[in-house]
Amino acid sequence: MSGAPARRAQVLVIGSGAGGATAALTLAERGHDVLVLEEGPRIPDSRYGGDAVDAMDTWYRDRGMTPILGRVPIGFVEGRCVGGSTEINSGFWHRTPRETLLRWRTRFGLDVTPEELEPCFAWAEALLHVSLHAGPRPASTELFARGIERMGWSAQEVPRAARGCQGSNACAQGCPTGAKQGVTRRLLPAAVAAGARVVADCRAKLLTRRGPRVTGVFAELGLGDGRRELVHFEADHVVVAGGPLQTPFLLRRSGFRYNVGATLGLHPMLKVVARFPAPVDAEAGVLPLLGVREFWPDVSLGGAFTTRGHLAMQLSDAWPAARGLLAERRHLASYYVAVRGSGAGAVRPAAFGEAPRVTYDLSTDDLRHLSQGLGRLASALLAAGATEVWPTVQRLGPIRAEADAVRWLDELLDRRRLSLTTVHAFSSCPMGELHERTATDSRGRLRGTENVTLLDASVLPDSPGVNPQGSVMGLARHNALRLADELAR
């Protein structure tokens, strides 16, 4: 649908990632005047799939150095570029499970039904070419499948937003072939074709308000010659889609605190490196594509990105014993255990500096799920024929026998020895109708204002239990459609 609505609103969208791009396209298609402010740069095509070391500076916020603090520090990365994290993610796609949506209804009063979301998912999937992998599956996937089968578990190939994937194994540096659908592939160009404008290198610093209305945004705009200018944009409506950490940071800085930043959720992830007797050449192909559903929603097992640098990093927890393994890197592949995350996280402006202070306290449930997940993943990999499984746990050493693996079904890993990472963060500004638990209503309208809507990972009420991009885009589309109608009135 396009054409001018009865009333054409000026909408500022902060952030051009999964949520921001969805909002921009939906609102522009419906005739609203949309300006997207993106803090990061526009990356030219020539830099997609470039060198992994340079990539940290190009694509990632703070060069990927955004640790989440707590008793167990967790490494976290997110995108900071036009397209946000969608440009560097692996493109695994899940619709929000029905069970999750029903839970959100019960716990948060989320007034969105699975049926309402259905067309929103379908819309995103069509734009992102979500599909199963065509062509032969890589050895790392086949071996994983064998292990899962031998364990008698159920698993499924996870669809990806990467039709025609050629296995360049460079998702984290921007897909070099353009098969992986970051939102710069189709969503943002479609939004611009519908009239939206995208301004790169422009960081929103503060929402300005008068009474219950936000009047606009103070933003820092790069002038292209190294200088930056503090400017003020006015708007009828502001959509905040800066992602799970930056959205609550901006809101809290701007004086919006009600349930903002107090309930950050994560999927803590523990990686393992499996060594197989025959070469698997994981470095030369797409990452393992299967996801184990058996222990869902608490524990998910799957395949991780394998490169030489990442292998070394993952083995570094046991480096004195593992340093020789890299000589056999063709035999190595990485897998992960991710848990639903029931610990307490928070995002607050740091006392000093210009970034949020992010904390997450790993719960005992998380620890138990990570331990059990490790036991199960190691068992499956050993059943698949792996001779050793090296977890990212300091001073633990390799797991070589199933008896060593199943030990973790009962015992807890030592917190102080864990090297955890995550790329899934959400629910820092949860949405729903249950006032006391949420920062926005079911449409993402920020409480305490008349004209601010949140449309990104921050509003997922809690863990979707699956990779979040599908949930982010489905809900963003759903609420952007309603916002477009509301603004037109």
Add this chain to the structure above:
Amino acid sequence: MVLRYHVAMPDAPGGRPEPEPRAAAPRALGLAGVVVGVVASGGLLALALRSLEPGDVVAAWRSSTPWPWIPLAVAAYLAGHLVRGQRCRTLVRAHAPLGLVAASNVVVLGYASNNVLPARLGELVRAGVLAERTGMPVTQALTVTLLERLLDALAVLAFLVLAMTRLPPDPWTLEIARVAGVGLGVAGAALATAALAPGLVIASVARATAGLGANTQTRAVRLTAGVVDAVVTLREPSVLAPVLGTSLLVWALETAMFVLLLPAFGLAADPWRGAAVMSVANLGILVPSTPGYVGTFHWFCANALGAQGVDAPTALAYAVVAHLSFFVPVTAWGAVALLGHGVRVGRAVALARSARRPGPGGEVAGWAYRRVALRAAPGAAEPPPPPPFLRALAEALVDGTGAPPEPAALDRAARFAALQLRALPPALRAAHAAGLAGFRAWITVRHGRSFHRLAVPARRRAVDAWAFGPIAPLRQLLRPLRSLLLLGYFESVASAERGGRAPREAAP
């Protein structure tokens, strides 16, 4: 190849407003500048001489032994101004390159103006000249000036405290130190907040002024941004260290001036006594007063000397000569600087004004915005040389991995890790740096040389003991570093083997 959607970027024509073009200076302004310069510097000298009492000067001079003490004292004082110039250069480095002579002239113009204007109005003159020289907003220049004065005051206070530990106790000096300490503590805390949490300060001002209308809010935020940008440079250790160092050097030289004048009055050249007198006199003239601090300086200086047991007539004569020793040379230098400066001032002021003032509004991608303030540009990120310590650590980590270490990949890994660590949140970065310093100190103490001078097997043992040993905090300390170095090293090796990739194809 071209993206099929429009992203407003510096390289996209029409995407970003051009900064306002600098107005061409009318030629007439050049001539006017010469006239302004000559008149202003002549006026400066005349005003300066008018404020002195010739009888006092002659009497003081007669009671002293000028040679060689007074020329030496003046030389020390003038050297201090060159150091001040160097400090000023460091403080504005992020905004504009300034030569040492130009920077010293700016500093001296401020001092000279204070000699003829009351209530320290010379600071405003200095800020104006600095703004004109660098193109930075006047607020920011004024903040740099205030920052210099605050650093001066802190350094002077440090000298006073040091002197008091060496001299007999004296309640009057102690009281001055106490008052100055409280005042400077408050000012220092405010500046530290602005330096460490600039966004918070700007956001707070924006929120506090939200109810006062858009124009007032814009003005308040603009002013705050100017102040904050000037202060924020101090966060960089590469700025803070030289600025603190030069501040101490400036006041060491000024102390030298006061010490060298003591023998001119038959007093022992005691550095502590000189430091105490210098400190009290300078803290005293922080109070806005008459042009050239006539009276104020003499009172504080003579009393400080009196508190050290020097008789009143000698103390006053000393104060008069000390005053002349800075007053005359700096005013003369200021007059000369103003003469040279005035030739260009008319033209430069016109240019700077047009370039500096953010216009009322601009437009990006067809969307109007209100201009608030130009911000300091972050310094161009020079790729740092690979730090030897990190390179040596990388070498120890990759030793025994099956292939001989590749020097280029080691360099790259070390540089990569250094940049990554720099990107850590400030508090974490500081904690990590402190921990690493501990590690390196431990190695040096244990082995008698620094880590990177150890043989690879010894380095490996040391790393294994810390990074993989039983003590959790030590493991956590080295965890980010060993991960980063290994990632950087092996990705560099893989990337070199792989060669370049073809660029991504355009979206259909």
